[in-house]
Amino acid sequence: MAETFGGALTYKQLLNFEIDGQRIALVGQRGIINPAIFDATLTVTSAAEGPYNDHFDDDGVLRYAFEAGDPRAGSNRKMLVAMETRTPIILFERPISNLYVPYVGAFILGANFDDGYVEIAADAIIKAQVEAGLSEVEKRYATAEVRRRVHQPLFRARVLSAYDRRCAICRLNHADLLDAAHIIPDADEGGAASVPNGLALCKIHHAAYDRNLLGIDPDYRVHIDEALLEEIDGPMLQHGLKEMHLTSITVPKPKTQQPDKDKLAHRFDLFLAS
Ligand SMILES: [Zn+2]
Structure with a gap:
């Protein structure tokens, strides 16, 4: 046996x-x-x-x-x-x-x-x-x-709970419209399922982050892609993206749950290079 x-x-x-x-x-x-x-x-x-x-x-x-x-x-x-x-x-x-x-x-x-x-x-x-x-x-x-x-x-549950079920960028408060985004992707080395490697983001901000149309620097400031900033379009582009430029993200109060600055810096370099 x-x-x-x-x-x-x-x-x-x-x-x-x-x-x-x-x-x-x-x-x-x-x-x-x-x-x-x-x-x-x-x-x-x-x-x-x-x-x-x-x-x-x-x-x-x-x-x-x-x-x-x-x-x-x-x-x-x-x-x-x-x-x-x-x-x-x-x-x-x-x-x-x-x-x-x-x-x-x-x-x-x-x-x-x-x-x-x-x-x-x-x-x-x-x-x-x-x-x-x-x-x-x-x-x-x-x-x-x-x-x-x-x-x-597990990652989703932890991250959404740490961020009080709100998008770190726009504070949208609907769990159905929120994702737990990895700062360093899952498959990469260091892509752990830990809260400091995560951000609660709404679907649109998650997609923009993953495609490097939006970056977050290690000081928690949002940067919108330059080409997007010059574009003129409807309210989603205007309010949802362009107006978020240089605003600060909202992070959890406990230090242990805040985004890892080294990981943010590494990811932000990719945004700048794209
Ligand atoms: Zn959002």
Whole structure:
């Protein structure tokens, strides 16, 4: 058994899964894990010895029973959100107690309300690897994938909360219209999911920042691209962008949550060079 499931993760590892110093439980007493900061289900665990008779069919699709009660309420609700928004989930298969085999990037394909289950497709490639037994390299890959899946919502939740759900530039106060922007992009070295590498920005200011039409210097001042400043157009350009030139961004009060000045300087150089 240990040979076959040599790449599996243990309950303890998954209960205290650490990302940037914050612990997130990826498994628990229940089969469906819906952390409060995520809109959609994060993980689903299918236990071979479980009460629900979950099983994979020949196409690698798992029939996973709804949690008891209303299939559209409780823990089931966020599974349906994951289905409707095509948000990838992490599926754990628990072949024996305390061993979890991860399928990262699984999708909930559909729901059968009459018979009370959802259909979950495990990623075909990862499933093949799992069946062959995960090597150390593949285990690291799976762990990195879990980390990636967890990173973005966690980063968003932290940054939006630090900025009181307001755009740092224009103070727009609608979470639906806000993003957590990375100062140093995620994939770059130093692109951590930490608040000092983030800025809460509204969609338009985020897009302008990413495209270097707007820069923020290390003294927290906004700079608008010179060509844009000379352009004459409607109210969005005038009020939304041009009038923001040389204004100061609003940053969180705690020093530990304020944007990292070195990161801002590095990013601002790219704005100046563009
Ligand atoms: Zn804004």
